[in-house]
Amino acid sequence: MGDHPADAERAALLALLDDQAIGAADRPAHWSAIAADVALRGSALALWRDHHPPTLELGSEPDRADPRIDIAWRRLRDWTPDTPGMRLITILDDDYPVALRGIHQMPPLLFVKGDLPADEPALSIVGARAATTSGRRVAAHIAEGLVARGISVLSGLATGIDSAAHEATLHAGGRPIGVLGTGIHRVYPAAHAELHERVAAAGALVSQFPPHAPPTRQSFPARNVVMSGLGRATIIVEAGEHSGTRIQARAAVGHGRPVILTEAVATGTHWGRTLIGRPGVHVAATPDDVMAALDQILADHTTGPEPVLPAPAGPTAP
Amino acid sequence: MTDPVADTIRLLVGHAGGYLHNVIREHRVTCLDCGHPVDDTVMCYPCHRDGPIAPVELVTPLIYAVGGTQSATLLRHYKDDHNAAARRGHALVIRRMLYLALMLHQRCIEDTIGRPVDHRVVVPSLHHRPGIHPLAAIAADTRATDDRLRLIPAPRARTDRIISDRQFTLNPDVDLRGRHIMLLDDTWTTGSRARSAALTLRAAGADDISVLVVGRWLAPEHGDNTDFIATRLHRDYDPRICPVSGEHCS
Numbered sequence: 371m372g373d374h375p376a377d378a379e380r381a382a383l384l385a386l387l388d389d390q391a392i393g394a395a396d397r398p399a400h401w402s403a404i405a406a407d408v409a410l411r412g413s414a415l416a417l418w419r420d421h422h423p424p425t426l427e428l429g430s431e432p433d434r435a436d437p438r439i440d441i442a443w444r445r446l447r448d449w450t451p452d453t454p455g456m457r458l459i460t461i462l463d464d465d466y467p468v469a470l471r472g473i474h475q476m477p478p479l480l481f482v483k484g485d486l487p488a489d490e491p492a493l494s495i496v497g498a499r500a501a502t503t504s505g506r507r508v509a510a511h512i513a514e515g516l517v518a519r520g521i522s523v524l525s526g527l528a529t530g531i532d533s534a535a536h537e538a539t540l541h542a543g544g545r546p547i548g549v550l551g552t553g554i555h556r557v558y559p560a561a562h563a564e565l566h567e568r569v570a571a572a573g574a575l576v577s578q579f580p581p582h583a584p585p586t587r588q589s590f591p592a593r594n595v596v597m598s599g600l601g602r603a604t605i606i607v608e609a610g611e612h613s614g615t616r617i618q619a620r621a622a623v624g625h626g627r628p629v630i631l632t633e634a635v636a637t638g639t640h641w642g643r644t645l646i647g648r649p650g651v652h653v654a655a656t657p658d659d660v661m662a663a664l665d666q667i668l669a670d671h672t673t674g675p676e677p678v679l680p681a682p683a684g685p686t687a688p
Numbered sequence: 689m690t691d692p693v694a695d696t697i698r699l700l701v702g703h704a705g706g707y708l709h710n711v712i713r714e715h716r717v718t719c720l721d722c723g724h725p726v727d728d729t730v731m732c733y734p735c736h737r738d739g740p741i742a743p744v745e746l747v748t749p750l751i752y753a754v755g756g757t758q759s760a761t762l763l764r765h766y767k768d769d770h771n772a773a774a775r776r777g778h779a780l781v782i783r784r785m786l787y788l789a790l791m792l793h794q795r796c797i798e799d800t801i802g803r804p805v806d807h808r809v810v811v812p813s814l815h816h817r818p819g820i821h822p823l824a825a826i827a828a829d830t831r832a833t834d835d836r837l838r839l840i841p842a843p844r845a846r847t848d849r850i851i852s853d854r855q856f857t858l859n860p861d862v863d864l865r866g867r868h869i870m871l872l873d874d875t876w877t878t879g880s881r882a883r884s885a886a887l888t889l890r891a892a893g894a895d896d897i898s899v900l901v902v903g904r905w906l907a908p909e910h911g912d913n914t915d916f917i918a919t920r921l922h923r924d925y926d927p928r929i930c931p932v933s934g935e936h937c938s
Contacts, residue, residue: 464771471769472774626707626758648705650702650705670699677696678831
């Protein structure tokens, strides 16, 4: 990393993230607000100068002697992965996922291991850790259906439904995308180290957190919000009353992304029942129902031309 | 498409109904003009202050754009995100809202005013935006507007929130006596831009001016707005709810 203009932008972005709150890593809302501002401004450097107007020097980049900028440059060096196949994507980059730009909690940074095309069509399959055999079978069946349709499978790499979905995706030769609740260098749960490697090799691992960030109480819900944002829809196969999956269901409704609930989830949990009838929420009684709802969701992405208004009835000239 | 209105309702609600909220029209709960929450008054302060100077017959905001939430992201990023794909995704939602509002509720606006809409005109941006404004592009694509009548920012227009008939000029400069002009705007914050546009139309003789606004900006940190958001904005967006009455029409 040198003094490439893109690096100066990245350093300014990190300086902005650091600027207003200590321990901002635990504050996804704050980070997202900065990401959104940068997306609107088109430049982290320009935004930094808006907040900190240059006083003495009118150089092309903020003063490297400014300790805040200096710290950001060092952090950028620390955080720029030197592992082959691993990279940092920021909101400033063209290869930042398009779907993720559409949600108000867009994360400013994404650490990626593997291949993540910006316009990749993907759907989430998520659910309980304590999954039943039949739940795991349904998750695998849906994953195979997505692979057959050329859709990548987002999941959280937890035990239970998550790993069943990804194992089936791998087995079917599809693209799994694991969305982490930790930094990209961590493996959680530790027993899934080998699954992590296979997911990264066939698809991608994605993390919105600093590379060595441990899992926290806040990191998993924040991760589920981002997972909703990365996909076109969320399918919840099996989940309990206190499953973290409910966070993703609510987030998806709040993003305008469809949610498919299996009947057991829709009727067996209080949060599932409150989602019935909400916009974009489908309840599916059978795996075939899930696939039918899914095909409708995919078809809605490629509708024909939008309708136009009838010719004005008013006078032909003012 | 067999029924474009029904299809568009399904697509809009399915992809945005969970984060949008219809504007509430309730006496002494929200402003009679702009729909902003009020504290047991008929109008909010800016409308009370500016309405007599630059009156409009009717303001109909479709939804609240709540700062820091998805609805505010929609209204800011559809036009100003630097990424074209991000702009396109949000613009589709705005387009569907505008199309449905005009198909379903222009008649309600005309009934309230007592005169059919003669022309629709987009309120332009005053921020020296290069190229065609995204809302103007949506309005033209939807055939809500055409080239026969336009407002353009005056060369010396100011970017602060003044209300003046010198902010916009009418092109062509025609006589609008006896006409009902509908202004189309994306965001109403204080209403200064729309009211300035109304003054220009009024100077050209327009008898009736209605303003169809996509989003009434709502700053959560302002006044009792947090309370209003928590207690009143629980109903999912329904494009069939009338922006004039706040209730289902027909």
